[in-house]
Amino acid sequence: MIRRFLYNFFQGRNGFDPIAKLTVALALAAALLTLFGGWVGLVFDLAAMALMVYTWWRVLSRNIYKRQEEVRRYLDRTSGLRQYFRNLRTRFSQRREYKFFTCPTCHTMLRVPRGKGKIQITCRKCGNRFSGKT
Numbered sequence: 248m249i250r251r252f253l254y255n256f257f258q259g260r261n262g263f264d265p266i267a268k269l270t271v272a273l274a275l276a277a278a279l280l281t282l283f284g285g286w287v288g289l290v291f292d293l294a295a296m297a298l299m300v301y302t303w304w305r306v307l308s309r310n311i312y313k314r315q316e317e318v319r320r321y322l323d324r325t326s327g328l329r330q331y332f333r334n335l336r337t338r339f340s341q342r343r344e345y346k347f348f349t350c351p352t353c354h355t356m357l358r359v360p361r362g363k364g365k366i367q368i369t370c371r372k373c374g375n376r377f378s379g380k381t
């Protein structure tokens with residue numbers, strides 16, 4: 248009964264998307280900062296409320312095409328940042344077997360096995376050669 252109601256309610260609406268994830272996180276951060284109290288706390292209180300109103304407005308929006316267009320632009324603009332964090336995770340999980348270098352010319356992340364001493368590294372993207380200690 249409730250499930251059916253929720254299903255009908257969200258039918259044809261945008262729903263929870265990556266931008267909602269971001270705005271909810273920002274709202275929670277702002278809510279935490281209200282602990283400062285005073286007028287600073289008040290500002291963050293208002294910011295948290297505004298962010299939650301904005302989140303719900305987007306989640307319940309019926310203009311799905313436009314919302315998806317916003318998500319596409321948002322993901323497009325943050326792709327460098329998301330790639331950076333993906334790389335960090337990769338480096339951390341493989342830190343024992345591999346050493347990571349960044350190409351000085353094109354800044355591509357390169358992975359080489361550890362324990363090979365001083366070696367010549369050739370960038371797989373731009374062909375630049377440089378030496379590194381593994």
Ligand SMILES: [Zn+2]
Pocket residue numbers: 350351352353354355370371372373374375
């Ligand atoms: Zn390169």
